[in-house]
Amino acid sequence: MTRIALTGRARLRLAAALACATALGPTLASADVEIEYWQYVFDARVKAMDTLIDAFEAENPGITVKQVTFPYADYQTRVVAAHAAGKGPDVVQLFYGWIDNFVDGGILQPLPGDAFPASAIEAEFFPIVGAMKRNEQYYALPTAVRTMALFYNKKLFAEAGVAEPPKTLDELVEVAKKTARHDNGGNLVQAGIALDIARQDHHWWRTILTAQYGGAPYSDDGTTVTYDSEAGLKALDYYLALQTQHKVGKEGFMDEGQAAFRAGLAAMVVDGTFRLASYGTIGSFEWGVAELPAAADGTRANYASYFANGIGASASGEELEAAKKFLAYISSPAAMELWQKEVGELPARKDVAMTEANLADPVFGPFIRALDYSQTTRFVDEAAQRQIAIDMVNRALLQGQSPADSVAEAAKAEQALLDRHFAK
Amino acid sequence: MTPSDHSGGGTGSLRLWDRLSVTTKQIVWAWLFLAVPILFFGVVRFYPTLQAFWLSLTDWDLLNEANFIGLDNYRKMLADPLFWQVFRNTFAYLLIGTPISIAISFVIAYYLDRVRFLHGAIRALYFLPFLTTAAAMAWVWRLFYQPPPIGIINGFIGMLGFEAQPFLRSTEQALPAIMVTAIWAGLGFQIIIFLAGLRAIPTTYYEAARVDGLGEFTILHRITLPLLKPTTVFLVVFSSIGFLRIFDQVYNMTSNDPGGPLNSTKPLVLMIYQTAFSSYQMGYAAAQTVVLFTILLVITMIQLWILRSR
Structure with missing residues (x-):
């Protein structure tokens, strides 16, 4: 290695030249x-x-x-x-x-x-x-x-004698009941539908189910929470009943909903296009995709x-x-x-x-x-708004709070969040 | 080579250096060497700490200029139910975790000290978790705690004919479940330190005690524990700070819903992290940091005072 000795002044000059070169760089090297x-x-x-x-x-x-x-x-x-x-x-x-x-x-x-x-x-x-x-x-x-859709495991459907994916929300419950399995202790060992409120289910509840039950999660300008309504409550009741009443799915089963589906231990899961690449690597069973089930009156909704x-x-x-x-x-x-x-x-x-x-x-x-x-729901702080939905479900599932009270509490917390944002 | 060889430039400075006494020269040299770490700590540790105190009085959100808002962040904190829940959680980790981990590690060290057979191997086994990344361990434990059909612990419970437990999915069980892993992870280090402390007690004390006919319990009570006090003080302070700053285990074991269902496991550090890097309320997060700093300082002072040597 050769060393070049520079006097103090020479060093300064070099530094200045370098600084000029950096500043002019984009123009010189057009x-x-x-x-x-x-x-x-x-x-x-x-x-x-x-x-x-x-x-x-x-x-x-x-x-x-x-x-x-x-x-x-x-x-x-x-x-x-x-x-x-x-x-x-x-x-x-x-x-x-x-x-x-x-x-x-x-x-x-x-x-x-x-x-x-x-x-x-x-x-x-x-x-x-x-x-x-x-x-x-x-x-x-x-x-x-x-957008979102219903992924279903063709192998588990065939085993349970289910010919085609459910077209309505009621059919979804029936199919989930047929495909869910429990052990002797009553523990879920195979889910009819994988439930995961922290991932996609909060969208399913908020934007999709609430609309299908005739409501809207927020006002049109996005400043007011409106899911504290009959529609929002019915949507939550439907969602919670899957685990509390029908026992066809369970929050935390296999740690994550998508993991349960990947492992072949869930017959259905609500998920998005973004999961196609990941599910594409599943080798142990064939899966299919269907439009999300419609409400009893045929109303469809989706979250884009x-x-x-x-x-x-x-x-x-x-x-x-x-x-x-x-x-x-x-x-x-x-x-x-x-x-x-x-x-x-x-x-x-x-x-x-x-x-x-x-x-x-x-x-x-x-x-x-x-x-x-x-629908594309407008979020002001996606992580915080999702957390509010997670907490809403957890209060009902783990602390025995009534769904109506839980929706009301969630709406209050989220309205406060929106107010803070729009006050800025 | 003496220091004066370097100052060959001016004779004035040479004469000044020569006039200093040997002790003074040693002090000058000591400070010269100390200056590097002090400078480093000053820039990397103390300056940001002081900055945090200032930030806690502003509404800085990373995107906009910070405005001075006085004690608003502290007022907001005191009125925030989440802060108080997190405060309770943090103290639960501290008040339950520290005594249990100290007691267990002392008992293990006390008996391990007497074991000759496979002593090194057993000690290594206890120390192993301390060498493992906390995040990796947390994920392994997370798998252990899963509900059926994949959770090993629940599989065992099921085999014994008991009902499956929700563990991390329960607002009551999640915090103890995480605490167990934190205690387990820190055990190896504490055992090693206790062992070193036990070995440092001169055997002549024990021999004298036995000659005098003292029982094992009296020896433990009168000789071992008092002489281990410096070790115990160190470990209590060290472990308390560790539990007050718990984060890795909690974050990794409940990353689906960070801080556990309904914040049941959320410690102060996780709240600070989320306030700062998820909500970008830097000022509010700084205020929480100041509170954590104060708690750490006060608790350490109290412990040093209680366990001081009289």
């Missing part, structure tokens, strides 16, 4: 720009994004996209902390429910109207994308959307959600231009088709999703048909 794309760790998503990035870089020489990922549990914190430190990503993925936090916190900049005109977005994307609009401006666009991509507030100049190109690319029909194939999530553009082939597909069909009657 051909090459690197942007950062952030999303959370989920194998299928990361791989699909790698494929998209490769294709994008081939089409746009001079732009490099660096994918940065974090575990889901830390993801939001990382984005917020990086923003606080002034080092945010150029293109960032976010859950639609975080949009208020991200817009209020100045993490996102509005999508530039020249590249993403609102009229085009509204004509081409599903209306649920409207949740990304604040102050007449769009802040993010999804590649894919997710999505992760969207927005442009970070700090992106400017060349990086902003590159970010715009990249966002347009990952929101293109081609990207959506790839995403559906690799991740299993539904295209966010109507004409890409609603194809003959998709609607007739035994797996995608039930999810895509649900897009017609899906």
Whole structure:
């Protein structure tokens, strides 16, 4: 190794030169720009994004996209902390429910109207994308959307002599009774339906069952809790009866609902498109997907959600231009088709999703048909609102509180949360 | 090489250094070496601690500028039923966990000290959990506590003909269930320290006592326990701080619903974590941290005072 001796003055001069080079870097090296794309760790998503990035870089020489990922549990914190430190990503993925936090916190900049005109977005994307609009401006666009459906284990259905998945909520109870099994001590050893309020069941209760019983979880403007109603209570009664009265499922059975289904110890589970990739690796039995059961009067409902991509507030100049190109690319029909194939999530553009082939597909069909009657519930603090639903169910299950009192207490707590948010 | 070799620059400084006495020089050198860790602690530990005190008086939410709001965070905390539940949980971990873990580890160490056969192997077995990652252990225990058909403990209970227990899914059983794992995890360390303390007691005391015809219980009561006091003080303080700061076990064993059903297992540290990194109420979280700091300080002081050598 050779050592170069520098006098104090020479060292200073070098440092100054380096500082200039760094400051002028983007302008001098105009051909090459690197942007950062952030999303959370989920194998299928990361791989699909790698494929998209490769294709994008081939089409746009001079732009490099660096994918940065974090575990889901830390993801939001990382984005917020990086923003606080002034080092945010150029293109960032976010859950639609975080949009208020991200817009209020100045993490996102509005999508530039020249590249993403609102009229085009509204004509081409599903209306649920409207949740990304604040102050007449769009802040993010999804590649894919997710809806929920009933997954069922064909092997357990056959063993119990069940020919087809339940079409109504009452049928669901009957099928669950036929497929649930208990040991001599009365312990559940095979669930008719896997129940997991912390995962998807709080959506099933809140947005879907409440609507099917004729109510709505929140007022249209999202500022008032309205599930403290006959509909919300009936929905909770139905949900709780599955474990208390019919004993066809149990919170905590096999630790997690999806684990119970994967292990072949649950005949049904309510879950989303995002689980397709994971259930796709099940080798020990065949499973099928059906639209969520309708209410007795035929009312259907579903909960659609999505992760969207927005442009970070700090992106400017060349990086902003590159970010715009990249966002347009990952929101293109081609990207959506790839995403559906690799991740299993539904295209966010109507004409890409609603194809003959998709609607007739035994797996995608039930999810895509649900897009017609899906609701996207607006959350202000998804984790806290979910916790309120978890506590509501636990009070009734573990402390013997009446469902009516428990719904009322949950509604009160959630209203306080909404009030705090909208008072800001 | 003497220090003066380095200061070859000016004769003035050389003369000043030479005029110092040997003791003073030693002190200067001591401070020079101490300066590095002190600087490190100052920047990495004490500065953030002071910063936390300031933050607790603001409404900082990570995204917006912090505004001074006086004692609002503390007022909010005192009126928050969740805080009081978490406070009770934290003290349950401390008041039940510490005495039980100290008692068990002393008994084991006391008898292990007399065992010659496989002494090293047994000691290693007790110490093993201490070397394992708390998160990994928590997940293993989480599996043990599962309801039928996969929970090992419930499988055993079922075999004996008893009803399955909900453990982590119960508001009454969840906290004790987690405490058991925390006690088990810390046992190895405490046993090793007790063993060292027992070995440090001169055997001549015991010989003299036996010559005088004292019984085993009297020896334990009059010689062993009093002479073990410094070890016990250390372990009580150490274990108390550990239980007051419990987090890994709770978080990993109840990650579906962090803090157990209806917050039945949530300790203060988990509440601080959620307030800060899930709700982004940094100011409120800092206020909770200040409270935890005060509790730790007061309890440590009280313990040192009670167990002081007279």
